[in-house]
Amino acid sequence: VLAILPDSGGVVSSKPRAGFGVSQVLNGGEGPHRHQQPFPGSTAHDAVLVLDPSPGENFGHPVVLFYVDVNVTKKRCSHLDGYYLDECLTLALKGRCQNQLKRRQAGPERLMGNGHSRLAGGALRGGTITTSGASRLVERAIGGLCEVHFLPLVVGVEDSNRTQRLRCVHAEFARCPQPLPMGSPSLPVSSCELNKNTRRCHQQPLATHLSCRLYQTCDHAVLISGWQQQMTFQRHVQNLQRFYRMLRNNGFHKDHIKTFFASSGQLPDIEGVYSATEKAVIRNHVSYVCRKQHCADTLVLYLNSPTRNDGTMLLWDANLNGIADLKERYSVNELLADLAGCRATRVLLFVDQSYSGVLSKRLRGSQKHLNVVLIQSQPPWAGLLNVTLAGAPCNATPPLTDGEMRREYQGCQNLPTALWHQK
Structure with a gap:
């Protein structure tokens, strides 16, 4: 398997081992150019193990990723x-x-959180990791600007469909997050043909020009969430639903609340929801308003x-390649x-x-955003x-x-x- 991260331009690196490189596996030993290498120089491994110290937090936050290989001597x-x-x-x-060499000093308190773990890409045959063992691994592993902040897309080297093989295992630490409900398998946008006009493939157009009416000023809202099914959970849907209800309770009209979430296969039950697969649509709407x-x-x-x-921010992985294009x-x-x-x-x-x-630092030093407020604990x-x-x-008063x-x-x-026609 290979582990692909959204923010590293491809697979994550490890020291090479005595085993098959990706080119050897794909080529089957029949010449160096029989198949195109998706990640030149990368190395295939038997399994992937991910330890997540902070499963209740939004990504990114530091996680620890190991490659697992069998039939390797202790030496x-x-x-x-x-x-x-x-x-x-x-x-x-x-x-x-x-x-690659810079490492940040951090104590075990920050690293471990509640000591939660996720196990993936095939079970560890003949070995176990205890709570204390995981703590020692995490303490030694995390560091610096090269630390991993997202769950990887774990794929088989011969899998052209890039099927996610990472699975959450409920160890003795924390429950697995509740995944998004899936009515049908999510397909890349390119797979939606005209003769398959399902709700999953249908892209509802956003008529931004209807948002601003003549002689009228309104309250508007834009909600953005989601990257991959592996890192977008039911609680993210609930976040959107709660925030939407809060806006409606404060008088925001449903036509003026635009929600961009996931892809069309996972759209929540919210008025005015669109898939977060087109950055241009989101930016054009915000800019227009x-x-x-x-x-x-x-x-x-x-x-x-x-x-x-x-x-x-990572928007939805529309082409399902695991990389944030x-x-x-x-x-x-x-x-x-x-x-x-x-x-x-x-x-x-x-x-x-x-x-x-x-974002907070940039806003505080900007003269172009004097009416922009970042809501935080000490604004x-x-x-x-x-x-x-x-x-x-x-x-x-009153x-x-x-x-x-x-x-x-x-x-x-x-x-x-008169006010409307003022310069």
Whole structure:
């Protein structure tokens, strides 16, 4: 098997072993160019073991990934800097990292969390890993910019379909996360032909131009979540549903809440939900609402995707290759460009994902995002936050009635013609 990571441009690396390289396995010993190598120079292994210290957290967060090989002597395993437990476990690191030698010091408290584990790619034959053993492995393994932050796509070297072979095993530590409900197998977008017009293949167009009406300003929201079925769980659907209900309870009209989640095979039961397979559609919608004069009073973004350590969000893996291609990732630079000079009265970012500090730092130093607020524990935007989600004052005397809130602030308000035509 091979382990493919979304953020390393291909397979994760380990020290070479005495065994078959990918080219040998694919070519069957019949010449070096019989089949094209998907990952030149990579090495096939018997199994993959992933230990996840923090299964309750969103990805990315550090996980520890080992290649497992049988029929390797203890001496050979030691030479490979591996761990010998009847089989040989060698640490796999992320490829294309900034500094392969730089390692971050971290204590076992941060590394282990609650000591949870996931086991994958075939059972360890004849060996077991205890809680204390896993702790020692994790303590020795994690480090630096090359640490793995996502569950890999584990595929057989001869599997052209790239079927995920990683499976979660409920050890004595934590329960496996609840996977997404699947009505039918998810197919790459390229597999959706016109003669197979199922709900899974149907791509509902997003009519962004209908979002902004003449002589009217409204509250708008964009919700983004999902990368792969292996890293997108039922709790992510529940996050979206709760946030959607919260927006509706605060007067947001259903037509002005756009949710981008997973692919069309896993769409949750939410009004206005679209698959997160087209970055251009998401960016165009956010940009349109921001650029249109008087379109948005409050613009809310809820971000709940797996995230790289540079703050880049992963959108859905549309081609199912396990690698976050350019159109499958939404960078901090791109998000800031879409929100720069936004004409909404206020832009509220609810960032429920890892590495929000990157975005926070960029916003604090920007003069193009003075009306953009990142919701966190200690916001530096206290003045902008002294209103309700819909923009109503918090300290009105006497307090606003429910009718006044709905009429004057929540949902949409009509604007005078003179105001609309002002430059």
